[in-house]
Amino acid sequence: MARVVVDVMxxxxxxxxxxxxxxxxxxxxxxxxxxxxxxxxxxxIDFSGEADLDRAKEIADKLLANPVIEDYTVRVEQ
Amino acid sequence: MTSVELDFDTVGHAxxxxxxxxxxxxxxxxxxxxxxxxxxxxxxxTQSELAMYSIMWSEHCSYKSSKVHLKQFVEKKPASxxxxxxxxxxxxxxxxxxxxxxxxKVESHNHPSYVEPYQGxxxxxxxxxxxxxxxxxxxxxxxxxxxxxxxxxxxxxxxLPGVVAGVGGYGNCLGLPNIGGExxxxxxxxxxxxxxxxxxxxxxADRLQRxxxxxxxxxxxxxxxxxxxxxxxxxxxxxxxxxxxxxxxxRPSVQVxxxxxxxxxxxxxxxxxxxxxxxxxQDLGGAGLTCALTExxxxxxxxxxxxxxxxxxREPSMTPHEVLASESQERMLxxxxxxxLNAVLGIAQLWxxxxxxxxxxxxxxxxxxxxxxxxxxxxxxxxxxxxxxxxDDGPVYARPLKEPNDLPLLQADRAETLPKPTTGDxxxxxxxxMVASPNLCDKSWVTEQYDRxxxxxxxxxxxxxxxxxxxDENSGLGIAISLDGNSRYARLDPYAGAQLALAEAYRxxxxxxxxxxxxxxxxxxxxxxxxAVMWQFAEAVRGLADGCLELGIPVTGGNVxxxxxxxxxxxxxxxxxxxxxxxxxxxxxxxxxxxQAGDLVxxxxxxxxxxxxxxxAWVEHEHLGGTPPQVDLAGERRLGDAIxxxxxxxxxxxxxxxxxxxxxxxxxxxxxxxxxxxxxxxxAEWSAGSQPFVFLFSESTGRALVAVPPGHEMAFTxxxxxxxxxxxxxxxxADEGAELTVSxxxxxxxxxxxxxxxxxxxxxxxxxxxxxxxxxx
Numbered sequence: 001m002a003r004v005v006v007d008v009m010x011x012x013x014x015x016x017x018x019x020x021x022x023x024x025x026x027x028x029x030x031x032x033x034x035x036x037x038x039x040x041x042x043x044x045i046d047f048s049g050e051a052d053l054d055r056a057k058e059i060a061d062k063l064l065a066n067p068v069i070e071d072y073t074v075r076v077e078q
Numbered sequence: 079m080t081s082v083e084l085d086f087d088t089v090g091h092a093x094x095x096x097x098x099x100x101x102x103x104x105x106x107x108x109x110x111x112x113x114x115x116x117x118x119x120x121x122x123x124t125q126s127e128l129a130m131y132s133i134m135w136s137e138h139c140s141y142k143s144s145k146v147h148l149k150q151f152v153e154k155k156p157a158s159x160x161x162x163x164x165x166x167x168x169x170x171x172x173x174x175x176x177x178x179x180x181x182x183k184v185e186s187h188n189h190p191s192y193v194e195p196y197q198g199x200x201x202x203x204x205x206x207x208x209x210x211x212x213x214x215x216x217x218x219x220x221x222x223x224x225x226x227x228x229x230x231x232x233x234x235x236x237x238l239p240g241v242v243a244g245v246g247g248y249g250n251c252l253g254l255p256n257i258g259g260e261x262x263x264x265x266x267x268x269x270x271x272x273x274x275x276x277x278x279x280x281x282x283a284d285r286l287q288r289x290x291x292x293x294x295x296x297x298x299x300x301x302x303x304x305x306x307x308x309x310x311x312x313x314x315x316x317x318x319x320x321x322x323x324x325x326x327x328x329r330p331s332v333q334v335x336x337x338x339x340x341x342x343x344x345x346x347x348x349x350x351x352x353x354x355x356x357x358x359x360q361d362l363g364g365a366g367l368t369c370a371l372t373e374x375x376x377x378x379x380x381x382x383x384x385x386x387x388x389x390x391x392r393e394p395s396m397t398p399h400e401v402l403a404s405e406s407q408e409r410m411l412x413x414x415x416x417x418x419l420n421a422v423l424g425i426a427q428l429w430x431x432x433x434x435x436x437x438x439x440x441x442x443x444x445x446x447x448x449x450x451x452x453x454x455x456x457x458x459x460x461x462x463x464x465x466x467x468x469x470d471d472g473p474v475y476a477r478p479l480k481e482p483n484d485l486p487l488l489q490a491d492r493a494e495t496l497p498k499p500t501t502g503d504x505x506x507x508x509x510x511x512m513v514a515s516p517n518l519c520d521k522s523w524v525t526e527q528y529d530r531x532x533x534x535x536x537x538x539x540x541x542x543x544x545x546x547x548x549x550d551e552n553s554g555l556g557i558a559i560s561l562d563g564n565s566r567y568a569r570l571d572p573y574a575g576a577q578l579a580l581a582e583a584y585r586x587x588x589x590x591x592x593x594x595x596x597x598x599x600x601x602x603x604x605x606x607x608x609x610a611v612m613w614q615f616a617e618a619v620r621g622l623a624d625g626c627l628e629l630g631i632p633v634t635g636g637n638v639x640x641x642x643x644x645x646x647x648x649x650x651x652x653x654x655x656x657x658x659x660x661x662x663x664x665x666x667x668x669x670x671x672x673x674q675a676g677d678l679v680x681x682x683x684x685x686x687x688x689x690x691x692x693x694x695a696w697v698e699h700e701h702l703g704g705t706p707p708q709v710d711l712a713g714e715r716r717l718g719d720a721i722x723x724x725x726x727x728x729x730x731x732x733x734x735x736x737x738x739x740x741x742x743x744x745x746x747x748x749x750x751x752x753x754x755x756x757x758x759x760x761x762a763e764w765s766a767g768s769q770p771f772v773f774l775f776s777e778s779t780g781r782a783l784v785a786v787p788p789g790h791e792m793a794f795t796x797x798x799x800x801x802x803x804x805x806x807x808x809x810x811x812a813d814e815g816a817e818l819t820v821s822x823x824x825x826x827x828x829x830x831x832x833x834x835x836x837x838x839x840x841x842x843x844x845x846x847x848x849x850x851x852x853x854x855x
Contacts, residue, residue: 010334013307013393015406017336024430068194069332 002051003077008065009040040070044077051076086397087125088458096122105132111473118467126453126460129399130468133365134372137640140472143606144638147616150623151633158632160595162286168212168361169279170634171286172596174660178549179283180557181213184223184276184600184656186639190309191273194332195240199273200248201335204407206277207252208361211344212410214287214351215279218533219547220249222259222275223561223600223654224524227268229516229842234263237271239843245275246527251337252344255536256528257545259561263516266565269644274600274637274654276561280549285351289360290378291413294441294449296357298382299419300367301426301433302343302409306392308333309405339408339431346429347410355422358413368402368468370411371451375439376469381449384437387456398455413439479616480609489570491703493695494687498768505771506824508698512775513746514834515697516842518739523839537664541747543586543735548664556664560586560657564738565650566691567706572614573621576653577709580625581779582737583657588718589733589782591668591725592659597626599636599655604648606640614651615640622653628711631657668725670734671751677731677811678791679756681741682717683781684804685764687772693738694775713780716801721782729786729794736781742774744783745818750832755816758809760823770823785811 010016016038023037043064045056056074065072084091092098102112105128115123115131123131137143151165162179163171169183187202199222207217222245226234249256254277291298309332350356358378360370367389375382386398392406412433414422419435426433442449453461499505512518521541530539537556538546544560562582568575580597587594599622604611626633642649661667672679689695690704724730736744749756764773786794798805812819819825 014332015303015306015308015334015336015392017334017338020336021338066194069197069334 002047002049004045004047004051004053004056004074005077006043006045006056006060006064006072006074007040008043008060008070008072009038011069011071014069084458086455086460088460089124089462090459092122092124098122100128102128102132105129106136107132111135119463124460126399126402127463129403130368130372130461130463133368133403134468135472137606139365139369141638142473143475143477143612143640144615145474146476147619150619154623154627155632156627156630161632161634162283163213165633165635167635168209168289170596170598171213172634172658173283174549174555174557177283178555179281179286180278180658181210181215181281182276182278182559182598182656182658183209183635184274184561184598184654185209185637186600186602187273187275188270188602188639188642190332191241192237192269192271195237196244196247197332197334199241199244201333201407202273202275203245203248204335204337204340205363206275207254207340208363208410210277210279211347212287212289212359212361213279213281214285215281216348217254217277217279217344218535219255219257219545220275220277221257221545221559221561222273223563224260225262225264225267225272225652227263227271228265229263231268233268235843241271241273242524242527248335248337250529252341253532255530255532255539255547257530257536257539257547258559259540261521261524264565264650266650270642270649272602272642272652274602276559276598276656278557278559287351287359289374290358291374291380291382291439292357292378293415294380294439295416296439297414297416297419297435298384298437298439299412299414299422299433300389300409300436301346301412301431303336303339303406304390304392304432305401305404305406305409307396307400307404308407310400310403333405333407335407342429342431343408343410346426346431349425350412350422353421353425355418355425356412356414360411362409362411364405366402366404366406372465372468374411374413375449375451376465379442379448381440381442381465382437382451383440384451384453386436386453386460388434388436390432390434398453398460477606477612478609479613481613482610488703489705493690493692493701493704496689496695496699496701498771500768500771502823505774506826508771509742509746509826510831510834512694512697512739512742513831514838515693516838517693518743519838520836521839522836523843537667538590538669541751542590542670544590544592546590546661546664546667554663554665556661558587558590558592558659558661561654562586563652563654565652566696566702568614568618568651568653569702570691570704570706572617572651574706574709575651576618576621576655577625577711578706578779579653579655580622580629580657581709581711581714582735583655584629584714584718585735585782587657587659589668589721589735591666591722592661593722594629594631594657594659594718596658597631597633597655599633599653600639601636602639602642602649602652602654604641604643608648611648618651618653622655625711629715666725668721668730668733670732670748672732672748672754672756672785672811673752674731674787675754675811675813676788677785678788679758679808679810680784680786681736681781681806681808682720682784682798682803683713684778685741685773685776685781686778688776688778689772692740692775692777707777707779710780716803717780717782720798720801720803724794724797727793729790729797730784731787732785734783736783737777740775740777741783746831746835748783749818749828750835753828754814755812755828756809756818757812758820760820761806765822770820
């Protein structure tokens with residue numbers, strides 16, 4: 001199967017309230033050695049033929065990520 | 079500065095390097111403004127100081143182009159014994175009773191909402207909520223007037239859903255009802271949508287908070303979210319001037335809001351107010367810490383010593399000027415007596431909100447009348463300025479004004495001469511097309527995404543004429559608010575356009591039975607450097623100030639948004655006016671929808687042949703020209719008074735204001751609201767040729783559609799005649815599910831009318847969740 005994985009993350013300078021909520025909850029579970037948490041999303045795209053990174057990039061740029069506040073990376077899953 | 083090379087600029091370094099070139103022009107400062115800063119400081123400013131001056135002397139913060147005009151709101155202010163705080167404060171405060179006060183204000187968040195619609199709109203709501211909170215009030219409702227480009231333009235499909243979701247997302251998470259607003263489409267907003275947000279809050283009159291940083295020795299506390307590189311786009315040139323590599327990571331970034339932090343901030347602030355633990359409070363909005371530090375100290379005449387490295391940072395690599403310029407959301411600045419510091423920090427901790435002492439208030443130096451703001455960064459002084467020089471001594475411009483060249487031609491091109499429907503069939507088709515047009519159609523696609531009833535005090539919300547909330551469960555005391563603006567009228571005549579916006583908001587509040595008492599405004603215009611735009615602005619302000627004086631209700635505050643344009647093309651001048659009214663008992667409110675068959679239908683006010691600037695001229699002919707409808711503020715006052723009296727005496731069951739789309743639109747909305755038909759007889763003088771059309775679509779002001787229960791017509795007629803309000807009997811409310819019939823012209827089944835009215839927005843922006851059925855194949 002020709003799978004491309006797209007990882008979308010908020011840009012580093014953008015506030016991530018969700019990640020912050022998790023980071024704030026960890027000490028209540030007794031985890032005290034975590035400095036920060038950032039949450040993004042992983043999207044798996046299965047191509048019917050060859051894995052096409054350029055096409056995956058296009059999909060990510062147009063639909064999966066908001067390039068104003070998010071970065072994304074694409075890679076072929078082995 | 080010999081030992082180590084610092085990666086930031088200090089006062090000592092600035093003294094030693096007077097000739098160093100600074101990017102003041104890129105920061106938006108003029109050469110003479112930069113020279114003024116050097117004169118004030120007696121040296122070149124440090125990077126941090128330059129950033130602070132460039133922000134505080136910007137149009138957005140200093141009102142440098144609008145100041146000379148806005149003072150009319152104070153000079154022409156009608157006498158009012160209700161005003162507890164006015165222009166210059168975070169928001170105006172109005173006494174409702176001896177014990178209860180309300181505060182309300184509308185602000186713009188236009189440019190951020192174009193770049194990133196969801197977060198731009200969300201943080202717009204968050205910002206205005208903190209303004210209200212800073213006055214000592216509990217925020218209780220929000221409203222949002224929105225303007226977008228043509229409804230069918232592809233970019234509107236990008237911007238509108240994001241903006242609506244952002245307004246809803248932030249407000250709903252805070253638990254604030256969204257009780258009204260507007261959604262208007264016009265091609266002039268293509269590339270520059272308007273996202274204005276209003277918040278209203280309630281406070282015990284004796285809990286009013288001040289922003290003054292009084293009392294040398296008092297502690298300056300920053301409370302709320304950590305500070306990051308949010309919205310520091312403007313001053314990023316300073317960063318790129320210093321750091322070449324990695325500047326990609328430092329480019330202008332949008333602010334992201336966190337409504338749950340804001341909710342905690344609201345609750346902790348209210349607890350601090352109730353426990354009487356603070357001396358002063360200021361919200362952090364545009365211009366962030368820079369604005370809050372300088373305004374609180376300048377207004378008290380004090381100074382401050384701030385240790386900037388104590389500010390909790392989201393990104394440790396931030397430089398001092400970035401910390402000072404950051405627009406990170408959900409932060410407040412508190413001034414606290416040392417003895418009460420622990421109690422304040424304790425309450426913040428209880429609510430899970432960060433609170434950090436970052437400095438102290440200082441007295442003026444010997445021989446000086448005002449204090450100095452000194453800011454250090456890890457022991458090095460990076461700022462040493464008189465705070466008043468940033469707040470009060472900014473540049474003031476009396477910019478050139480010039481009537482737009484095309485205005486005489488535009489005004490000569492009247493819509494009254496356009497071809498009009500003359501037959502019943504044409505008229506019927508026109509009504510259906512008009513109710514389906516984007517500006518007149520059903521807005522529930524938008525309002526369904528907002529929580530309108532949370533907190534349980536909403537009495538009326540969209541699509542009613544005004545939002546109405548209850549303040550006191552026992553007495554039924556309440557307030558009604560409406561926001562209105564018609565930019566086509568303002569384009570044709572900005573003086574009249576501003577007054578028409580005022581008149582409409584006044585009328586919308588009055589038809590619910592409320593007594594209008596105060597005004598707020600958001601003035602959205604193009605570039606002030608364009609004399610034609612500046613003329614429009616000056617005329618609109620003059621019109622609004624004169625109008626408020628005539629109606630006897632003061633402007634309590636507002637906001638100016640300039641530079642709303644795409645390239646050289648400015649938006650239509652868009653003064654948005656909000657009016658707040660008081661209900662002694664909300665159970666006496668007057669709703670808009672027909673609700674009882676047999677009620678007698680009247681239109682109050684005089685109908686004239688006024689179609690210029692109308693919705694019909696735009697929708698059917700793409701025509702904008704002529705002069706807007708005649709303004710009659712004395713008539714509006716009489717109308718409002720008559721409806722309030724009639725409501726109190728139980729003489730009317732429903733009332734609906736006539737505005738965009740005229741009588742036809744008002745009839746359609748009053749019928750569709752609760753599904754009752756109506757049978758209308760045209761007055762004899764309006765029954766021939768194109769006259770029925772004019773009667774139905776003219777946008778003459780000072781009019782309202784009312785339904786009077788049978789038996790009350792004599793008393794109601796007498797009440798109107800007493801006040802010299804023209805009154806025309808139109809017909810009766812028909813049965814539930816009956817048709818809207820205009821005798822001799824057409825009959826429209828309500829289903830057909832509703833289908834046309836409600837299909838438009840879902841067709842443009844996708845179906846709502848409820849009707850979104852996935853098709854399996």
